[in-house]
Amino acid sequence: MRAMFRTSYAQDLLLARSPAAWGWYGLLMLVLLAIPHMLGEFYVGEMAGVFVFAIAGVGLMLLIGYTGLVSLGHAAFLGIGAYTNAILLTKGVPFIFSLPAAGLLTALFGVLIGIPTLRMSGLYLAIATLAFGSIVGIVLEKWHGLTGGFDGLAVPTPAIFGYVIEGRTGVYYLSLAILVAVLLLAMNILRSPLGRAMVAIRDSEISAQSMGIHLAFYKTVAFAISAGITGLAGAAYGHYTNYLAPDGFGILLSIQLVTIVFIGGLGSLHGAIFGAIFISMLPQAIALSRDSLPFGLGRLPGLEPSLFGIILVLVIMFEPAGINGRWLKAKRWFGEFPLHRRAAFRRQKSYAKSERLR
Amino acid sequence: MDELVRLLQLAINGTAAGCIYGLVALGFVLIYKATEMVNFAQGELMMLGAFFAYTFVGMWGMNYWVGFALAIAATAAFGYALDAVVLRRVIGQPQFAVVMLTLGLAFIFRAVAGAVWGYDSVGFLTPFTNKVADFGGGVILGQDNVSIIVGTVILCAVLYVFFSRTPLGIAMQASSQNQLAAYYMGIPVRTVFSLIWAISAGVSAVAAVLLVPVSMIDVNMGILGFKAFAAAVLGGFGSIPGALVGGIIVGITEQFAGRFLPAGSMELTSNIVLLAVLIVWPQGLFGQVIRKRV
Numbered sequence: 001m002r003a004m005f006r007t008s009y010a011q012d013l014l015l016a017r018s019p020a021a022w023g024w025y026g027l028l029m030l031v032l033l034a035i036p037h038m039l040g041e042f043y044v045g046e047m048a049g050v051f052v053f054a055i056a057g058v059g060l061m062l063l064i065g066y067t068g069l070v071s072l073g074h075a076a077f078l079g080i081g082a083y084t085n086a087i088l089l090t091k092g093v094p095f096i097f098s099l100p101a102a103g104l105l106t107a108l109f110g111v112l113i114g115i116p117t118l119r120m121s122g123l124y125l126a127i128a129t130l131a132f133g134s135i136v137g138i139v140l141e142k143w144h145g146l147t148g149g150f151d152g153l154a155v156p157t158p159a160i161f162g163y164v165i166e167g168r169t170g171v172y173y174l175s176l177a178i179l180v181a182v183l184l185l186a187m188n189i190l191r192s193p194l195g196r197a198m199v200a201i202r203d204s205e206i207s208a209q210s211m212g213i214h215l216a217f218y219k220t221v222a223f224a225i226s227a228g229i230t231g232l233a234g235a236a237y238g239h240y241t242n243y244l245a246p247d248g249f250g251i252l253l254s255i256q257l258v259t260i261v262f263i264g265g266l267g268s269l270h271g272a273i274f275g276a277i278f279i280s281m282l283p284q285a286i287a288l289s290r291d292s293l294p295f296g297l298g299r300l301p302g303l304e305p306s307l308f309g310i311i312l313v314l315v316i317m318f319e320p321a322g323i324n325g326r327w328l329k330a331k332r333w334f335g336e337f338p339l340h341r342r343a344a345f346r347r348q349k350s351y352a353k354s355e356r357l358r
Numbered sequence: 359m360d361e362l363v364r365l366l367q368l369a370i371n372g373t374a375a376g377c378i379y380g381l382v383a384l385g386f387v388l389i390y391k392a393t394e395m396v397n398f399a400q401g402e403l404m405m406l407g408a409f410f411a412y413t414f415v416g417m418w419g420m421n422y423w424v425g426f427a428l429a430i431a432a433t434a435a436f437g438y439a440l441d442a443v444v445l446r447r448v449i450g451q452p453q454f455a456v457v458m459l460t461l462g463l464a465f466i467f468r469a470v471a472g473a474v475w476g477y478d479s480v481g482f483l484t485p486f487t488n489k490v491a492d493f494g495g496g497v498i499l500g501q502d503n504v505s506i507i508v509g510t511v512i513l514c515a516v517l518y519v520f521f522s523r524t525p526l527g528i529a530m531q532a533s534s535q536n537q538l539a540a541y542y543m544g545i546p547v548r549t550v551f552s553l554i555w556a557i558s559a560g561v562s563a564v565a566a567v568l569l570v571p572v573s574m575i576d577v578n579m580g581i582l583g584f585k586a587f588a589a590a591v592l593g594g595f596g597s598i599p600g601a602l603v604g605g606i607i608v609g610i611t612e613q614f615a616g617r618f619l620p621a622g623s624m625e626l627t628s629n630i631v632l633l634a635v636l637i638v639w640p641q642g643l644f645g646q647v648i649r650k651r652v
Contacts, residue, residue, distance in 0.1 A: 064454070068452075070454040070457065072457075116633075116636075116637040117633075117636065117637070123396055123453060123454075123457070123595070124591070124595075124636055126454060126457055127587055127591055127632065127636070128632070128633060128636045130584070130587075131588070131629040131630075131632045131633045131636075132629075132633060134584070134629050135626055135629050135630065135633070138625055138626055251584075255461055258458060259458070262455070262458050303469070305465045305468065305469050306465060306466050306468075306469030306470065308462070308465055309461075309462040309463065309464070309465030309466040309469070310462070310466055311462075312458060312459070312461070312462030312465075313444065313459055313462040313463060313466065316448060316451070316455050316456075316458060316459045316462070317444070317447050317448060317459070320451055320455060
């Protein structure tokens with residue numbers, strides 16, 4: 001592996017670590033742009049699903065991976081974004097306004113729920129957002145006038161300047177565009193003072209406070225940005241499913257979103273993408289292998305959630321850095337191939353850190 | 359008079375439901391106080407306890423009391439093993455990693471229970487099913503609700519004596535106050551923690567068996583754990599009496615909301631109470647605030 005030497009402070013602020021990285025990202029982008037012309041309809045749809053989850057994953061990664069705040073209620077933001085976009089489109093608002101409106105309104109909800117809850121830390125925040133998530137879930141189910149109740153709500157086909165975005169390919173390019181925009185936004189946030197403040201808060205609230213970081217302000221901003229991005233993901237999700245059912249935005253989806261971040265690897269934007277790929281591919285992989293499993297295991301109704309749980313448990317126990325951690329280790333292993341030292345990846349012994357004292 | 363009696367019955371029903379929430383919340387609190395882990399699978403432990411009891415009493419036809427005791431023992435053993443095999447390994451990881459871990463465990467338990475016992479609702483006859491207790495003056499209550507309240511009181515008394523009088527209980531208190539000091543005093547802290555998990559699982563098994571006369575057993579009964587969260591938070595998440603008081607407050611509020619507020623508000627109650635408490639008293643009703651010195 002080539003060692004990266006830092007020769008100036010400006011280097012810390014670069015978007016990508018090296019010109020070669022730009023080359024690789026560009027190549028990936030070209031491949032992604034070409035995919036709808038090469039693969040079938042089904043795969044294009046699946047990829048669009050990956051992008052939608054990746055957008056939400058990036059939003060949640062900013063919150064959990066970089067600010068250290070856990071939200072177990074992000075499905076609510078996804079739902080608010082999806083319904084805002086769909087209802088505005090139904091009312092005849094053009095898509096170029098309804099999409100940002102979905103993001104902004106969700107960010108506003110993020111601020112509203114953030115202001116009272118962000119005084120809490122760790123555990124209490126997780127529980128408060130869990131409660132918020134289930135309240136929004138029940139409200140979406142019961143408020144028939146807004147959401148159409150159990151009849152659901154059909155999402156109109158969007159159009160940008162007369163160009164109609166339809167079919168799987170349209171949704172594919174739409175969500176890819178949103179994902180790229182959101183990733184650039186996240187990368188730029190992370191190299192700005194805001195991003196540095198977020199990381200400082202994650203590493204130690206009390207030392208961040210001592211350095212002059214206004215905890216409540218930065219936490220609320222981080223929460224709002226995360227909620228807003230998740231709202232955009234919600235809008236894209238609406239177009240991906242074409243149809244919104246009110247019971248789809250419950251606790252289960254929230255947990256799935258957090259799992260994206262955990263399985264992908266905390267504290268890296270790559271991780272959010274890896275996690276999204278994993279979460280979207282798992283149901284497909286199970287569906288494909290259902291018939292070939294021994295002992296009738298494939299016919300068990302609870303197969304998917306239990307595999308989901310088992311993988312989550314194993315990742316947290318044995319690879320806390322997630323898929324991204326594995327990926328970095330593999331890269332390093334090949335990079336220094338014959339000289340690989342086993343001790344390089346040995347985890348340090350860690351001890352319980354009390355969070356009772358703040 | 360009639361209205362008064364009805365309100366009283368509503369309050370008793372609420373208290374009975376609240377006792378169950380309180381017992382499950384007690385499980386959260388015991389584990390949190392000792393190990394600072396939050397067990398999101400507590401409701402699923404309760405579900406397992408209910409299915410164990412169903413296996414012993416409903417399927418194998420054992421005596422209710424024998425089945426009750428065996429179900430507690432089996433769930434407690436399961437809790438011990440869970441800590442010894444899984445949770446002991448994640449000590450030192452961030453708190454929310456443990457939260458996700460227990461959420462994953464909850465998924466697994468639910469799927470395994472579904473595979474073993476099926477997805478249908480089941481139940482079995484208890485000595486308290488469909489009987490009434492007449493307290494005179496027109497106050498008639500179901501024995502099921504009375505048995506829940508009495509059972510909770512007995513369990514709390516037993517736990518109180520255990521934690522304040524027996525050497526093991528005192529060792530547990532010591533380990534939750536200061537692990538290192540307890541270790542230096544010769545307390546086997548790791549075993550003690552596993553035993554606390556066992557007690558916590560056992561308490562939720564008691565809650566499960568007490569719940570059997572009023573509710574069916576099914577794979578999704580662990581959802582009740584989320585209401586118990588409201589109870590634990592209300593009580594300050596570290597206070598044992600607080601958990602019970604919190605549970606009873608949530609239970610009674612829920613019953614009254616179901617009676618006097620529009621439909622659908624009953625499901626929302628516990629969550630709204632939870633959010634309101636967290637916003638007004640971020641540390642809960644019985645919580646204590648300690649600041650770290652830098």
